[in-house]
Amino acid sequence: MDAIQRVIDHAERRCKENGSRFTKKRKLALSLLLKSGKALSAYELVEAYKTELGDTMPAMSMYRILEFLMAENLVHRLDLINKYVACEHIKCEHEHAQTQFLICGQCQKVKEVAISAPIMDLLKKNTSDAGFHLASPQLEINCICQDCMSTELRAYSVGRY
Known part of the structure; x- marks a missing residue:
C-alpha cells in the first residue's frame, strides 16, 4: 500500500x-x-x-x-x-499546534509548520496592543522555496537576467 x-x-x-x-x-x-x-x-x-x-x-x-x-x-x-x-x-x-504555512509564490509548494505557544501568545498580545482582534490565528507567509531559488540563481548565473 x-x-x-x-x-x-x-x-x-x-x-x-x-x-x-x-x-x-x-x-x-x-x-x-x-x-x-x-x-x-x-x-x-x-x-x-x-x-x-x-x-x-x-x-x-x-x-x-x-x-x-x-x-x-x-x-x-x-x-x-x-x-x-x-x-x-x-x-x-495528537492535538496540533497553531499552524504557519510557508507558501512559495512561484511554484505554490506549501510547507506546514507549527508555531510554538509562546510565539502565538506574543502575536496575540501584539495584535491586541495594536487595537486589533485576531480573526484567524492561521499564518501564511509568502516565500520562495529552495528549488525555485536555485532555479533563479542558475538562471542569473548564466546571464538570463
Whole structure:
C-alpha cells in the first residue's frame, strides 16, 4: 500500500469516527491534493478530476467537497493564494499546534509548520496592543522555496537576467 493510500485510509477512519461519510469523490479530491504536492484551487482540482477520471465535476461540487474536507481538518484553505492544501498531519493522533504555512509564490509548494505557544501568545498580545482582534490565528507567509531559488540563481548565473 502506498503512502497516499495510507493517508486516505486514515482519513476515512477519522471521518467514520466523527460520523461523517468519506465518499469516493471526497477521497479522490483529497488524493489529488496529496498527489499534487502543492496548493491547488478548486478549479485546478476540477481539471485534475477530469484528467484522472475523464469525467466532469461542477466547480460548486468541488467547493462543497473542500468545505467538508476542511471541516474534517483534512485540508486547509490558504487565503493568501486562494488555494487548498492537504493537511500534513492527517495521520497524527495528537492535538496540533497553531499552524504557519510557508507558501512559495512561484511554484505554490506549501510547507506546514507549527508555531510554538509562546510565539502565538506574543502575536496575540501584539495584535491586541495594536487595537486589533485576531480573526484567524492561521499564518501564511509568502516565500520562495529552495528549488525555485536555485532555479533563479542558475538562471542569473548564466546571464538570463
